[in-house]
Amino acid sequence: MAAGAGAGLAAAFNAPLSGSAFVLEELIRRFDLRNAVAALGAAGSAIVAAQLLTGPEPAFALAALPFPDPSDNLLCFALGVVAGFLGVVYNRVLLGALAISDRLARVPAELRGALLGAAIGALAWFAPSLAGDGEALIQQTLDGAYGLGVIPLLYLLRLVLGAASYSSGAPGGIFAPLLVLGAQMGFFFGGLWHPAAADPIAHAISFAVVGMAAFFTAVVRAPLTGIILVTEMTESSTLLLPMLAACFSAMAVATMLGEPPIYDSLKERTLAFSETRPG
Structure with missing residues (x-):
């Protein structure tokens, strides 16, 4: 769930770091290594895939x-x-x-x-x-x-x-x-x-x-x-x-x-x- 939330936010707004931050700050509300790695990895791969379709321009x-x-x-x-x-x-x-x-x-x-x-x-x-x-x-x-x-x-x-x-x-x-x-x-x-x-x-x-x-x-x-x-x-x-x-x-x-x-x-x-x- 943490990975999906981070990836969704990252892809929607072309903002990988904020996707990961939202997961840790709002959803989990603690720094957990396993969930942090999942959120960062999912957000990063989501951005790579999204930018292949929409380009690297900011929102x-x-x-x-x-x-x-x-x-x-x-x-x-x-x-x-x-x-x-x-x-x-x-x-x-x-x-x-x-x-x-x-x-x-x-x-x-x-x-x-x-x-x-x-x-x-x-x-x-x-x-x-x-x-x-x-x-x-x-x-x-x-x-x-x-x-x-x-x-x-x-x-x-x-x-x-x-x-x-x-x-x-x-x-x-x-x-x-x-x-x-x-x-x-x-x-x-x-x-x-x-x-x-x-x-x-x-x-x-x-x-x-x-x-x-x-x-x-x-x-x-x-x-x-x-x-x-x-x-x-x-x-x-x-x-x-x-x-x-x-x-x-x-x-x-x-x-x-x-x-x-x-x-x-x-x-x-x-x-x-x-x-x-x-x-």
């Missing part, structure tokens, strides 16, 4: 970013606080959507899926980049394609539709949707606070990269995985210190608010559901 194309100055490092502590609060909101919205789905269990799943699919299909018809897993939306955010006035609306739209899609029971995950929200949050924050920045757009893009790692950390509570994942997906290591600062405060805030990691909550929900099933 996101990112222009060269300037090294952050000390004020940006301090701002990233504040960004992490925001990410911590919003991560708690995300977890509760997702679990709330699942609870609503449970209460609608008498409605045929096909009907619920058709209604939700129709709504998302209409969105995809008029704005294709806003639907799907969100990789195109992340790339557009990293390109600075959206004004600050639009970002909050996109954030709310993706938050609601992402939770609704996950609660439908259709196969899907939360990794890519998390990164979308983190990028939008960081871009908006960096666009609002750019003291003495020579290029405000580049400043906002830098914070979008940091925001992905911080929001992932707040929700999943796996900071090393978040930092490595974003670094591998963007092939940019200039923001490691800001990411460390933001992930620290994001994890601290989410933990102090008493919100468990999302995968812990989902596991408890699955176990409770299995115990109530007859037989």
Whole structure:
């Protein structure tokens, strides 16, 4: 299971180290030599096979970013606080959507899926980049394609539709949707606070990269995985210190608010559901 999880994450995001880190940090939660070797080997071979089909390019194309100055490092502590609060909101919205789905269990799943699919299909018809897993939306955010006035609306739209899609029971995950929200949050924050920045757009893009790692950390509570994942997906290591600062405060805030990691909550929900099933 550890090998499969590491390989799947590595191949999906072209990120072999983060696949292995996720297994050790989140799934196993300890360094076990046997499982570490399995995860690393599977992630490495998965990347080799995937790159034969898709090429070696990173998941996101990112222009060269300037090294952050000390004020940006301090701002990233504040960004992490925001990410911590919003991560708690995300977890509760997702679990709330699942609870609503449970209460609608008498409605045929096909009907619920058709209604939700129709709504998302209409969105995809008029704005294709806003639907799907969100990789195109992340790339557009990293390109600075959206004004600050639009970002909050996109954030709310993706938050609601992402939770609704996950609660439908259709196969899907939360990794890519998390990164979308983190990028939008960081871009908006960096666009609002750019003291003495020579290029405000580049400043906002830098914070979008940091925001992905911080929001992932707040929700999943796996900071090393978040930092490595974003670094591998963007092939940019200039923001490691800001990411460390933001992930620290994001994890601290989410933990102090008493919100468990999302995968812990989902596991408890699955176990409770299995115990109530007859037989």
